[in-house]
Amino acid sequence: MKKLTALIIVAACLQAQAQQKPHYTQYILNQYILNPALTGIENYTDIKVSHRHQWAGVQDAPVTTYVTIHTPINKKDYRTTATSFEVPGENPRGKRYWEEYTAAEPHHGVGLQVINDRTGPLNYFSAYATYAYHIGLSARTSLAAGFGAGFTNIGLNANKLDFGNVQVDPAVYNNGLINTTKPDFMAGLYLYSGDYFIGLAAQQIIPQKVSFSDNAVKTNNGKIVPHLFATAGYRFLLDEDFNVIPSVMVKYVQPMPVQLDVNAKLQYRDVAWMGVGYRYEDGFSAMVGMNVSHRFNIGYSYDYTTSGLNIVSKGSHEIMVGFLLGNKYDDGCPRNVW
Template sequence: MLKRTLFFTGVILCMGIFAYAQQKPQYTQYIFNNYLLNPAVAGIENYTDVKLGYRSQWTGLQGAPTTAYFTVNAPLGSDFTRGDAASFPSGGDSPYSRLYTSEYRAAEPHHGIGFSLITDKAGPIDQTNIMATYAYHLGITEKLNLAVGVSAGANHLHLNTSELTFENPDDPVLRNLENNKWKPDAAIGIWAYSSNYFFGISAQQILPQNQYISTNNGQNLSKTVPHYFATAGYKFYLSDDVSFLPSALIKFIQPAPTTFDINAKLSFRDRFWFGGSYRKDDSFGILAGFNLNSLINVSYSYDATTSALRTVSNGSHEIVIGLMLNNIYKLTSPQHGW
């Protein structure tokens, strides 16, 4: 009985990380890839947007979370991809200029598709998420676009028992371990955007699934929970070529308390930017990035931990590399995104 109790204690401690905190990865640079949180963003630009990201959280802490992802999304519809009124040929108006704002018009109705692959590891727990996305974008006023999107796929959650120490590796409890299965996953979202503001709401992990292990009476010790996000931002023009973009992300994940991120981004035309971030009761961060050319952009962030983990953590690092494929207008920065 003692052996079984020790096993349950270890498993519950591991699952407690997820039961009372965010089960999905968190991102400091959500503003650079809103598609990670909201499927309605798929196809927002008139090129194929590819992102590769890596996050090392709480470095210096053994078993700290690490996240890697690959996302790609693209529009469908020639009226948009080859005739978007808000896209200018190379050498035209920068999306960071006031002139761009005055001439902005809502995008032509079009479809968007996307794909994401995300891997996340925290201690003995690792998960892999694969999703495909469909979105539809529609101009509802002369300058306001509305998009709705849905993602569907599968999630694989795994508890690596080889990283845990058991008094009896052949404990019968291990036979009930549901520990290497793919389970369905889904997300939905709405995204409204114009030339200088955006707001959106989304829900991820909307198909709750049992995790790991069940007791003899059929009860499960842990379940996935839906994640709800609300995002908004507004771009202020400090001059013709310099803009300031504050944004906020609010996260609702029961039974954890509601939390939020606040970011601020100062951009210089379409070449480089820097900024800062704050995550409630967790960290302060600095961000910087540049658009190398019409193909490649890079961004980096560092979070200084402010929670109790600051005594053992050296902070968090996140880097994102973006590719703008099929970029027929040779844009060096997003036109409809941020």
């Protein structure tokens, strides 16, 4: 819709008051996309591929695709005896498993994130290399600190800036594809155990001005602004086969109001899960997923919009596919991230 595109241009190009990082409904399945401190948190190489179509039915609405990969370095495996392996007929994520959970041995992690986010005439392409260090604080609790460094390329397709009778800045109109590239940095902390997690992260740490006019005319520059994320969750064992993990994410982007996401995920053994969520003043979500052969997993989520956009939006769809490489202990689901 041209009106939506016009609003995006005004908000993002002139004052950049709107959020510049994508939404992720299934962030609980890949918190690494928010927080580099999770780099190398598991015993295997974790690969995630995700595609999100937000506000389906609205022309030029956001479309986000990403690939992440991270792996531990010099991590000692937590399996020490033959009895540590899955016992036939016993839930590998049951009560005994969590009773025997131990903190991480000190180790490093390295990773890579590649993200493409397109909204109307604007396209954000980002790539980051990440590093984290994990250390045990007590018998069951670990702390990780991580950072990421990379770049963001912001592209403006000026050929889409046709709003009929609306005046468009001649410095960019009909100039084809205009790109600007900026260095980008992120950092985070992650406290985790067998029962809970607490994460703090900052993306786009260094504010930077963005202009597509190359100073050809005097304009109000846009600005890349920091995004702050706080996440927390707790695991409740309902019985030997089921556990439920309520979680929350708080996001702050100045000068926008704080955004609150509340979620709950029900896990059956290490085989399948379903969940529901609520994003304050925006909508509800539902997700479902399963693990296949301890090497592959897939998740899908749907968002129902309750804001004014529900008049034209058919909701948001997000699919995530994961691969577990080097998973020699046949973990069906993550041990430290849920």
